[in-house]
Amino acid sequence: MxxxxxxxxxxxxxxxxxxxxxxxxxxxxAGDLTTTVxxxxxxxxxxxxAEQDRVLVTYDELPKHxxxxxxxxxxxxxxVHNGVDVRAVARAAVENLEAGDIVEGxxxxxxxxxxxVLLSDxxxxxxxxxxxxxxxxxxxxxxxxxxxxxxxxxxYVGEGAYGLGAAAKRYFDKTVAQLTVGESALLAAVIxxxxxxxxxxxxxxxxxxxEVVLDAMTELGWIDASTAIRxxxxxxxxAPRGAADRMRxxxxxxxxxxxxxxxxxxxxxxEDRWDRITxxxxxxxxxxxxxxxxxxxxxxxxxxxxAGPSAALVxxxxxxxHVLAVVGGRDFYATDDPIAQFNLATQGRRQPxxxxxxxxxxxxxxxxxxxxxxxxxxxxATLQTxxxxxxxxxxEHAFYPGLTLSEATVFxxxxxxxxxxxxxxAQRVVEAARTAGITTELTAxxxxxxxxxxxxxxxMASAYATFASGGIRVTPTLVTRVEAADGTVLYDHVPxxxxxxxxxxxxxxxxxxxxxxxxxxxxQAKIGRPVAGKTGTTEGNHDAWFVGYTPEISTAVWVxxxxxxxxxxxxxxxxxxxxxxxxxQIWSRFAIAALSGIAYHPAEGTxxxxxxxxxxxxxxxxxxxxxxxxxxxxxxxxxPGHVPSIVCPIHNPDGITTHAEGTVPVVESLSxxxxxxxxxxAGYDVRLAWALETEYLPGTIIGQFPIAGTALGAGGVVExxxxxxxxxxxAPDVLGRDHADALxxxxxAGLVVAEVLIAASGTSAEPxxxxxxxxxxxxxxxxxxxxxxxxxx
Numbered sequence: 001m002x003x004x005x006x007x008x009x010x011x012x013x014x015x016x017x018x019x020x021x022x023x024x025x026x027x028x029x030a031g032d033l034t035t036t037v038x039x040x041x042x043x044x045x046x047x048x049x050a051e052q053d054r055v056l057v058t059y060d061e062l063p064k065h066x067x068x069x070x071x072x073x074x075x076x077x078x079x080v081h082n083g084v085d086v087r088a089v090a091r092a093a094v095e096n097l098e099a100g101d102i103v104e105g106x107x108x109x110x111x112x113x114x115x116x117v118l119l120s121d122x123x124x125x126x127x128x129x130x131x132x133x134x135x136x137x138x139x140x141x142x143x144x145x146x147x148x149x150x151x152x153x154x155x156y157v158g159e160g161a162y163g164l165g166a167a168a169k170r171y172f173d174k175t176v177a178q179l180t181v182g183e184s185a186l187l188a189a190v191i192x193x194x195x196x197x198x199x200x201x202x203x204x205x206x207x208x209x210x211e212v213v214l215d216a217m218t219e220l221g222w223i224d225a226s227t228a229i230r231x232x233x234x235x236x237x238x239a240p241r242g243a244a245d246r247m248r249x250x251x252x253x254x255x256x257x258x259x260x261x262x263x264x265x266x267x268x269x270x271e272d273r274w275d276r277i278t279x280x281x282x283x284x285x286x287x288x289x290x291x292x293x294x295x296x297x298x299x300x301x302x303x304x305x306x307a308g309p310s311a312a313l314v315x316x317x318x319x320x321x322h323v324l325a326v327v328g329g330r331d332f333y334a335t336d337d338p339i340a341q342f343n344l345a346t347q348g349r350r351q352p353x354x355x356x357x358x359x360x361x362x363x364x365x366x367x368x369x370x371x372x373x374x375x376x377x378x379x380x381a382t383l384q385t386x387x388x389x390x391x392x393x394x395x396e397h398a399f400y401p402g403l404t405l406s407e408a409t410v411f412x413x414x415x416x417x418x419x420x421x422x423x424x425x426a427q428r429v430v431e432a433a434r435t436a437g438i439t440t441e442l443t444a445x446x447x448x449x450x451x452x453x454x455x456x457x458x459x460m461a462s463a464y465a466t467f468a469s470g471g472i473r474v475t476p477t478l479v480t481r482v483e484a485a486d487g488t489v490l491y492d493h494v495p496x497x498x499x500x501x502x503x504x505x506x507x508x509x510x511x512x513x514x515x516x517x518x519x520x521x522x523x524q525a526k527i528g529r530p531v532a533g534k535t536g537t538t539e540g541n542h543d544a545w546f547v548g549y550t551p552e553i554s555t556a557v558w559v560x561x562x563x564x565x566x567x568x569x570x571x572x573x574x575x576x577x578x579x580x581x582x583x584x585q586i587w588s589r590f591a592i593a594a595l596s597g598i599a600y601h602p603a604e605g606t607x608x609x610x611x612x613x614x615x616x617x618x619x620x621x622x623x624x625x626x627x628x629x630x631x632x633x634x635x636x637x638x639x640p641g642h643v644p645s646i647v648c649p650i651h652n653p654d655g656i657t658t659h660a661e662g663t664v665p666v667v668e669s670l671s672x673x674x675x676x677x678x679x680x681x682a683g684y685d686v687r688l689a690w691a692l693e694t695e696y697l698p699g700t701i702i703g704q705f706p707i708a709g710t711a712l713g714a715g716g717v718v719e720x721x722x723x724x725x726x727x728x729x730x731a732p733d734v735l736g737r738d739h740a741d742a743l744x745x746x747x748x749a750g751l752v753v754a755e756v757l758i759a760a761s762g763t764s765a766e767p768x769x770x771x772x773x774x775x776x777x778x779x780x781x782x783x784x785x786x787x788x789x790x791x792x793x
Contacts, residue, residue: 027117027150033281033485034166037253039288040322040480046247047169048257050278053244055165056485057176059149065181065223066164067148069188072216075109078148083110083139084132110135113151157187158194159241166244171199173239181227182234185213200241207236251328252288255346256478260284265491266482281485287322287478295593296325299586306330308573310562311586312345314461315555315594318468320495321476324553324594326458329562339562349440349454350558354412354521355536355545355579356433356451358467358509360421361409363432365505367424371406371512372611374639375416383422385446392418392450395537395578398632399621402642404611409512410520411618411634412535414450421449435500437463437473451536457556460547465554467509467532471501513548519635522546524584527592535579541567546583548591552598555590557583611637614644622648630677664718666708672699672722683714690726699723725780731787733779739770739791746787754788769793 032052037045047055059067071078077085085108107115114134138147157167167187168176179187189209190197199206214228223231247253260266260277267273276282292315300311313327328343342348365371377400380393394400394414408416421429426444433442438459442448462476475496482491501509513532516522521535525548533548542564547556559582560568568577575581615624619632623644628651665682667675672688679686691702703721706712732749734742746753757770774790777783 032162032279035277035280035282035284037247037256037284037286039249039286039290040324041290043290045249045253045256045286045288047244048278049160049166050275052162052279053160053166053170054153054162054281055169056153056281057149057163057165059145059152062149062152062164062176063179063184065217066176066179066184066187068217068220068222069181069184069213070152070164070191071109071148072220072222073188073213074112074191075107076216076220078109079144081108083135083137084108107131108135109151110138110147113147113154114138116154116156117150155191156194157190158198159200169239170244171238173243180231180234181214181223182210182231182236185210185217185231186236188213199236199238203236246333249288249290249293249326250332250341251343251345252286252293252323252326252478254332254341255326255328255343256284256286258346259478260482263479263482263491282490283483283485284479285481285483287317287324287480288326289324292594293325296327296590298593299590300327302589303582303586304559309560309566309568309577310344311582312348312457312558313555313586313590314345314458315553315590316461316465316476317552318465318474318549318554319552321462321465321474322480323458323476323478342562344558344562345457347456348558348562349456350543350560350564351454351538352451352460352545352547353536353538353543353579354414354451355460355534355547355556356455357409357412357417357449358513358534359433359436359438359463360417360424360429360449361405361512362436362467362501362505362509363428364405364420364424365508366432366502367428369405369420369424371508372404372639374402374404374642375408375419377402377413377642378415381415381418383418383446385422387445390418390446398618400616400618400634400636401621401638401644404637404639406512406515407636407638409534410516411636412516412521417449418446421446432501433463435473436466437476451538457558460545461554461556464547464549464556466500467506467513468549468551468554469506470503471499471506473498473500517548521578521580522548522584524580525587525591527588527595529595531591533584533587535584537578537580541569541576541578544568544577544579544581544583546579546587548587550591550595553591553594555587555594557586557590559583559586612640612643613637616644617648617651620648620650622650624648625651628677662711662713664704664706664708664710664712667701667704667718667720668708670701672701672720675701675704675720679718679720684712684716684718687717687719689719689721690724691721729782730780731775731777731783734772734775734787734789735779737772739772742772742789746789750785751783752786754786756788756790758790758792 032050032054033056034047034049034054036047039045075085111131115131118134153163153165155164156162157164159170161167161170164176164187168174168179171187172179172183186199186206189206189212190199192209196202197206197209211232214231217223218225218228257277261270261273263273266276296313296315300313304311310330311327312329313325314323315325316323326345328345329340331337332341334340379397379399380391383390383392392414395412400411400413400415403413403416405416405420426446426448429448430442430444438455440455440459442453466473477493479491480493481489484490510532513534514530517525517531517533522533525531525533525546529550531548531550533546536545536547543558543560545556545558549555559577561572566572613635615633615635617624617628617632618634619629621644624633625647628648665678667678670678676686700723701720702723705719712718732745734745737745743753770791770793772789773792776788
């Protein structure tokens, strides 16, 4: 093709362009803008976008080596031409005529910019002419840096990224300012063909193109040879594919998105709000505190095993309603969990058990019931209701005498609360719960007092926050402000404060729940400062809760299996989980970290005028003696007329139920467990020694020092000698025992077990059918820490 022909075509193209009407600054066109979500400390939680992921950057934010890399490979004469590079157009014209089609565009950065924001992708002479004309007009309107900034925000760089800001995030998880020379050259390389040069799919091709970019930068004198060599040698460290779409703290952030879809400030319909959230370039400021969120996740992970049940946690500041942390499940992005993205904290609904009792307590106090009013006790009760007999039993059928309302709350006793709801009416409990912040629809049935209706973890944290704020209800919020891309404030949260309980009622609830943590069912939630809280365990042990608060934070913790049908008992869990175990432990570990450095003031205790504090063996209902199992002993405050008069005869034989205060009791001839219980109940520390080859049964106390009757103050040390052998020094007898029982006994002795299975060839046996028929060492022989057992069906 003669060069004068190509020149004529260039002249014709420019002449056609001159007929294009002038335009104003086209900006970035009609493209979507990526929305950014921020935590309370200003850090980014996530970025939301629709089809176009675009993060706006200014020219000043672009490092020089990134600008140079793009210009060197895309339009090396950008800084000197007037929008159209005639040399490039002529070269392209020759190639197009020789090919018989448009195969080379010769487009400048200015032309690419106007094409991206104003024109279609059609490849025709007319569209090319219009592009040239628009480029010339834009050069008259905007400076070179303004043009490059707009180009940098509109060019497609693959992986759904429009603009260099989004590309830096998607490929390298960096801002443009953090890019190295090598990374900048790689981004510039991809622009030419985002699909065939995508480094995720075609790394070798992308690296070859990067070499071309670096060579061009060196040729133009924008970097020296040594810089180019170092950049070419840089290893490519790509962000995990799709990582830019992963939200930080996703259970919280996803809940933010759900809440915004219900916010009329962002549009008239959910569809309008979605379009604005994903394409409007909003700046969303949330209440999440990353330090508190990290404390929540760490606390959950430290208590609940990966293969065990799930846990959920919500923490709210009672002073302003800000939601500080949300743990809604184990792993939001788990591909092997079909319900991974179901938020157990906000979307899940489970029975709260006795954690619902504080609402009945508040309702009763508002109705004029006194904290020191006494309610019937016992193990169980049958009450008549409108729907027929209602049978209620205490947890594990524990026996309690008649208790005050305060003590019934502290020890989470069901029977008194059953009588309470019968007295005040279930509707009052429903109203108190709704007033406090429970938004789920509730039915006024008596069982509501025991938490038999489902609510969310979020609701419980919010409702308890009402007690923490002295009876003032503060509407919880996850978002404080939403700004449009131009800085216009679309939504600015203003907290609403409503007094819903008398201050005295809230103070009495708080004082009672503080006692529940200090000496009741919530003791594992202690954190070294006053905490008000309540445990909850549902019938069948399917759900376990602890909800507690200080003036600065209200937190609800739930533990259970998402499917709801598996109890929190062995073999599903190592032992039976109640609200006072794992949930309280999670709460404690979380609160210690979340409240670190925050000063506090001692809380007021419950009024106890005229009450007597006594120890009750809840398994028998008698006064606790020194040999009653400590796990069954509760220190309660009773009206004098309700104090039992008999020391528990079940666990305490005659002659050892009492001793003179300040003197060492007799423990010889008792079992080791009995002796330790007696001495510890008397306030003494115990040291244990063993004597071998005695005529007494193993574990019997055969000596003590000081001897019985010796004066010794509390805190003194009493040494006792037990008949041997010492556990773990000789092999226990497990012959004839089933497999599980044998393992449990050997494990309790601290021994390592080797197993040999003897079974007929070709057969298999269930572990439950196996029994021990031989062991080495034999029972009673010295052992060096290991026992071998032979098993057969």
